[in-house]
Amino acid sequence: MREYFDFNVMIGKTTVVTIDNLLDVNKLNEEMNRFNIKRALVYHSYSRDYDAYFGDKKLVEEIKDCPNLYVTWTLLPIDIFPINASDKLLEELKINNVKAVRFFPDLHNFLLEEEVIGDLLSLLEEIKIPILMSPNSTGWKDIYSMLKNHPNIRLVLTDLTYRQSSYIFPLLKRYKNVYIELSGYITFLGIETLYKRFGGERMLFGSNLPYKNPGSTIFYIEKADIPEEVKNYIAYKNADRLIQEVSL
């Protein structure tokens, strides 16, 4: 069974609970074992649904004994984040061993305009840290303009849908550091099409736990008509490389 590195996992309680599938660290590890997911990049629900920095610190505390889980911090524009100086933020990211960051612009009520987020993006660009973001929590125009201003950010598009190839292809063509997390990109022959057009180095396995079953994306990858070695890149090698390249 192939090993996997999951680039899209959330732990913690949420405001809305429809089906009881929420995860704490123990439940997450059980799920990871079921699917041979050896490592995962995790964010905390409190960062999304309550307070970014509070959730970020909570995440660090909750996963401190799990070397297989990596920290994703949810950030806000530097003017409204508790750590509102670049050097201090860098220090905090380093101390807390943060390996990726997330933005929820619509949910957290901020714009992706240069005046709002430009300084922070320059900083993140410099340290080569992956930025995870769903186009559904902002908008494609914002993502396009963000990349125009900061073409070297390592942008991982998460929670995509099967209707978004027309937005994705031009970005992959122009920006070498744009990545696709596959859990939502379930377009027909999507993996094969991305591989044929752009190669296999910018696709990442993600489950979107707790909302989706990891089996979905794993089966999609395992049954893709692409070389086995490329499947390894998608399953974990691309993720390992991105994490290793963070320079804090």
Added chain:
Amino acid sequence: MIDAHAHLGKWYNFYYDGGDFLSMVKIMDRIGMEFAWISALIGIGPDYELGNEMVFEAMNAFPDRFKGYVTLSPYFAGKMEDELKKRASQGFIGIKLHPGTHLYPIDGVNYLYAYKYADEHRWPILIHTWGERDVRTLIEVAKSYQNAIFIMGHSGGDLKSMLLAVDLAKNVDNVYLDLTGSAMYNGIIEYYVERIGSDRILFGTDFPFIDPRPAIGWVKGSKISEGEKLNILKNNAKRILNSAK
């Protein structure tokens, strides 16, 4: 496995490679899909007749790999009888209605002939549902045509409607819950099986509108027994097919 909710062709507002029946058979071979029960996407869009013709072409090319639903439009209710007779003689089994694209209510009078026909022939009738109102309406219609098999397409679609669907379908034996959907909520399969068992849950993917592989992985990765997975992935669709006149 059998895909009881599949399509054929292209869709107007997004891109994917393939979508023709050859590309579909290729992927079906790759994943071990026995057959797909299809309606053409153009049929639930602007031309139901052309859609049915495209399905017939696929059925002719690969008789063992495609079963056809007859797609009907509520705007051509006067032609339903002829279309159903013609397509039944060509080997189609089942009816596909899409109240969502046609902007027509499930309990609208122009669908009545389709329900009557399905009832007389014990045919499955796959109806797209989205939202609580569709779920409630389909349940009420199904109670009036108890020989027909009502496949609740997407089981209501959004999560709250899906939860309502299983509660309402529990005591209406001719309603089947269709798993087709892009969201593939983690835990919903277990939730369904716990409430109504595995005999009235149908596997579908919307293929090639959506790739079929993630949905298969979702079912295979769910925490239910192997027997329950087999019912969902295959046995239930076979039973419906075998009971049709």
